[in-house]
Amino acid sequence: MATYDADLQAAVDSTSVARAAGTTLDTDLVDYLRLQLVERDIETTDDAWLQRTVECLLADRDYMIDFEPSDFVADHGPSAT
Numbered sequence: 001m002a003t004y005d006a007d008l009q010a011a012v013d014s015t016s017v018a019r020a021a022g023t024t025l026d027t028d029l030v031d032y033l034r035l036q037l038v039e040r041d042i043e044t045t046d047d048a049w050l051q052r053t054v055e056c057l058l059a060d061r062d063y064m065i066d067f068e069p070s071d072f073v074a075d076h077g078p079s080a081t
Helices: 006-021 026-039 047-059
Strands: none
Touching: 006 026, 006 047, 026 047
16 A cells, blocks of 8 residues: 655645535636645646546545655655754
């Protein structure tokens, strides 16, 4: 079983919750997901990942990501040395 960044999954989960609550239209989910990522200091230009993730959310509201955006770099703050 693979593991993925918790902030990335949290952004996806927030998007799913917003859809379920009716606070965003299905047509706006890509933009909503992008904003959720930005709120978590995650930037991506991988539009294919965003679109695929939204499609997966539409099919399964409990969708767990199975891969990260192609340009994703995890930033967990300064490393302890």
